Amino acid sequence: MKISDVLRNKGEGVVTIRPDDTVAHLLEVLDEHGIGALVVSVDGREVSGIVSERDVVRHLHREGASVVDGKVSAIMTTDVTTCGPDDDLEVLARTMTDRRIRHLPVTVDGVLHSIVSIGDVVKLRIDTLQSERDQLVGYIQQ
Numbered sequence: 001m002k003i004s005d006v007l008r009n010k011g012e013g014v015v016t017i018r019p020d021d022t023v024a025h026l027l028e029v030l031d032e033h034g035i036g037a038l039v040v041s042v043d044g045r046e047v048s049g050i051v052s053e054r055d056v057v058r059h060l061h062r063e064g065a066s067v068v069d070g071k072v073s074a075i076m077t078t079d080v081t082t083c084g085p086d087d088d089l090e091v092l093a094r095t096m097t098d099r100r101i102r103h104l105p106v107t108v109d110g111v112l113h114s115i116v117s118i119g120d121v122v123k124l125r126i127d128t129l130q131s132e133r134d135q136l137v138g139y140i141q142q
Contacts, residue, residue: 003092003106003116004085006124012114014105016041019048019073023059026051026072036117037103040076045111049076050103082107083116093121 017026017038029038030053037052051072059067059075067075082105083092096104096118106114 001089001124001128002085003083003087003089005089006116006120007085007106007114009124009127010116010120014039014112014115016044016112017051017072018042019071019076021072022068023056023070023072023075024068027056027068037115039105039112039115040072041112047080047082047105047107047112049073049078050080050105051076052103054102080105084108085113089121089124092116093118093125096121 015029015033015035015038017029017040019040019042026038030036036054037050039047040049040051042048049072055075055077056067081095081099081101085106085108092104095101101118103115103117105112106116
């Protein structure tokens with residue numbers, strides 16, 4: 001299976017935030033969309049970083065409530081692992097597990113295309129296993 005299989009099921013939309021936006025605005029956008037991470041991008045095409053709820057919590061703990069008034073660029077991860085639509089899903093799942101990464105931007109020719117989460121990967125794997133199970137049960141019952 002490929003990343004494109006995940007995207008076929010979940011869609012290709014991706015929500016971004018600018019590095020100069022405030023953390024307070026970041027929290028609003030996360031809540032509005034019911035998501036756990038945003039790709040940080042100046043233009044919606046280039047990946048400048050990624051920022052998650054986990055980043056906010058860690059910085060709140062270290063620096064206090066003033067983090068909320070600060071810039072996203074102060075808390076974002078800049079060393080971003082990305083993947084492409086043709087990348088192997090098993091390899092991606094292992095990378096996400098080993099590196100404890102929950103969200104990966106999907107790029108095509110260096111341009112932001114989508115994002116996948118570990119939940120998206122797990123959902124596709126469960127759906128695939130269920131489909132295979134149903135086919136086996138149907139075969140046995142014939």
